[in-house]
Amino acid sequence: MKISVVGSGGWGTALALLLLENGHEVTLWSYAEEESRILCETRENPMLKGVALPAGLGLTTDLSCVRGCKIVVLATPSFAVRSTAHRVAPLLDAETVLVSVSKGIEKETSGTLTQAIQAEVGAEHPVVALSGPSHAEEVGRGVPTAVVSASEDQGAAELVQDVFMSPRFRVYASDDTVGVELAAALKNVIALCAGCCDGMGCGDNTKAALMTRGLTEIARLGVAMGGRKETFAGLAGVGDLIVTCTSMHSRNRRCGILIGKGTPPEQAVKEIGAVVEGYYAAANAKALADKMGVEMPIAAAAYEVLYHGKDPHAVLTELMTREKKHEIEDSWV
Ligand SMILES: NC(=O)c1ccc[n+]([C@@H]2O[C@H](COP(=O)([O-])OP(=O)(O)OC[C@H]3O[C@@H](n4cnc5c(N)ncnc54)[C@H](O)[C@@H]3O)[C@@H](O)[C@H]2O)c1
Numbered sequence: 001m002k003i004s005v006v007g008s009g010g011w012g013t014a015l016a017l018l019l020l021e022n023g024h025e026v027t028l029w030s031y032a033e034e035e036s037r038i039l040c041e042t043r044e045n046p047m048l049k050g051v052a053l054p055a056g057l058g059l060t061t062d063l064s065c066v067r068g069c070k071i072v073v074l075a076t077p078s079f080a081v082r083s084t085a086h087r088v089a090p091l092l093d094a095e096t097v098l099v100s101v102s103k104g105i106e107k108e109t110s111g112t113l114t115q116a117i118q119a120e121v122g123a124e125h126p127v128v129a130l131s132g133p134s135h136a137e138e139v140g141r142g143v144p145t146a147v148v149s150a151s152e153d154q155g156a157a158e159l160v161q162d163v164f165m166s167p168r169f170r171v172y173a174s175d176d177t178v179g180v181e182l183a184a185a186l187k188n189v190i191a192l193c194a195g196c197c198d199g200m201g202c203g204d205n206t207k208a209a210l211m212t213r214g215l216t217e218i219a220r221l222g223v224a225m226g227g228r229k230e231t232f233a234g235l236a237g238v239g240d241l242i243v244t245c246t247s248m249h250s251r252n253r254r255c256g257i258l259i260g261k262g263t264p265p266e267q268a269v270k271e272i273g274a275v276v277e278g279y280y281a282a283a284n285a286k287a288l289a290d291k292m293g294v295e296m297p298i299a300a301a302a303y304e305v306l307y308h309g310k311d312p313h314a315v316l317t318e319l320m321t322r323e324k325k326h327e328i329e330d331s332w333v
């Protein structure tokens with residue numbers, strides 16, 4: 001099958017390699033000429049050190065590579081998803097399936113990324129979200145990984161399942177696109193907080209509490225927005241939360257570590273040198289929680305630290321000394 005991957009960061013590149021290995025004809029599009037030049041000359045992506053780009057992988061900065069493709073994978077940072085879909089739309093064949101692999105919430109609309117893509121490409125193109133615990137560094141090396149392919153169009157979700165599935169990449173199908181995408185975007189906020197706790201010198205107990213209570217508030221908002229609670233217990237939910245909060249591959253966690261050690265948030269984001277989606281998603285989470293009347297104390301605390309310079313130590317004390325509660329009454333399960 002002819003497939004284009006639009007976005008040659010670490011994730012787009014790792015997925016392009018997987019699709020090539022699965023026997024497809026794959027072209028990887030770069031946003032920047034300089035980025036494409038480096039890929040062509042070195043046959044390596046600096047984000048995936050030691051992983052060779054085989055000669056069979058097409059590399060281009062010409063977006064007309066999407067012409068004639070049955071599947072187009074959009075792998076840009078979330079802020080560029082709508083503009084990229086807008087550019088791609090007039091070049092698509094009838095019935096081309098779009099796959100969104102970015103993790104975020106659109107700032108301007110507070111909508112999901114597949115909703116933004118759908119609005120740009122039109123109803124005739126099915127849109128699928130592919131998400132789950134999947135660091136590019138590991139997928140690039142062929143580490144066994146499992147993810148979810150979600151769409152309202154089950155045929156499209158299952159097509160994407162078939163196309164990406166391999167002995168090292170297991171794909172489950174789902175019809176809960178909203179749940180999968182909100183889980184993906186919001187876990188980045190909790191991963192930033194987990195990193196912050198690590199940077200402050202807190203322990204494993206603190207992180208376990210943060211992840212558990214973080215998942216509670218992610219699911220609370222996700223269900224209020226129309227997601228299914230089961231999704232939050234799955235790969236896109238707890239699965240991705242675990243991998244992002246515990247791995248040193250995670251840009252969100254590493255950014256949080258810097259903040260926990262005292263680096264100002266904006267500087268920490270710059271130091272990471274790759275997209276830190278949780279920084280932006282924290283603002284979305286705060287706006288959505290307020291709009292929907294959903295209690296999200298950890299996301300609200302993250303917002304105060306990231307955007308209003310509040311001291312993480314003070315915020316942690318405030319979270320620990322909130323009014324007492326019953327756990328089961330407050331559960332999302
Ligand atoms: N890296 C991972 O392990 C991983 C895994 C799953 C999902 N994701 C998600 O995939 C998305 C991309 O992440 P990444 O790690 O590949 O990013 P990255 O930080 O490695 O690279 C960012 C890419 O975006 C491109 N870009 C910058 N501005 C652009 C614009 N205006 N329009 C189009 N492209 C632009 C850059 O040229 C670069 O190729 C993010 O939403 C991320 O959350 C990443």
Ligand SMILES: O=P(O)(O)OC[C@H](O)CO
Pocket residue numbers: 103132133134135136188191240243244249250251252253275276277
């Ligand atoms: O590096 P991060 O923190 O953006 O996380 C990457 C992936 O989302 C992990 O599944």
